[in-house]
Amino acid sequence: MKTKSVDNAIRRTANYGFKVDRDGQLKCRVCSCTETRPCNPPCGWFGNSDLCTGCADAIHALLDWREGAHRANLTALLREVRYWEKHGTQQMREREVRRNTRLVEAAGGGR
Numbered sequence: 001m002k003t004k005s006v007d008n009a010i011r012r013t014a015n016y017g018f019k020v021d022r023d024g025q026l027k028c029r030v031c032s033c034t035e036t037r038p039c040n041p042p043c044g045w046f047g048n049s050d051l052c053t054g055c056a057d058a059i060h061a062l063l064d065w066r067e068g069a070h071r072a073n074l075t076a077l078l079r080e081v082r083y084w085e086k087h088g089t090q091q092m093r094e095r096e097v098r099r100n101t102r103l104v105e106a107a108g109g110g111r
Ligand SMILES: [Zn+2]
Pocket: 028, 029, 030, 031, 032, 033, 051, 052, 053, 054, 055, 056
């Protein structure tokens, strides 16, 4: 029986290892970006998969976080993401810059 998911699987297989052209609609399996509508900054395909590099970077960051966090609570993290979205990320980014400056100083940078 031919189902939608089978169709998608066939399409994935057909595109496996290839970047599709403008008419191809291979979508990132996470964020649904395509060749013609990429993420910002523009992404590529992660390996020979239907996962884009933007999402792959995010996954890497999350895995690093999970590895190092005292208690990696993904639900709490996503709640925080929504909080940042709601209250604007500009102020948060400025805090991050200050934090990074401290880290550089702590590492003996700036000499
Ligand atoms: Zn993606």
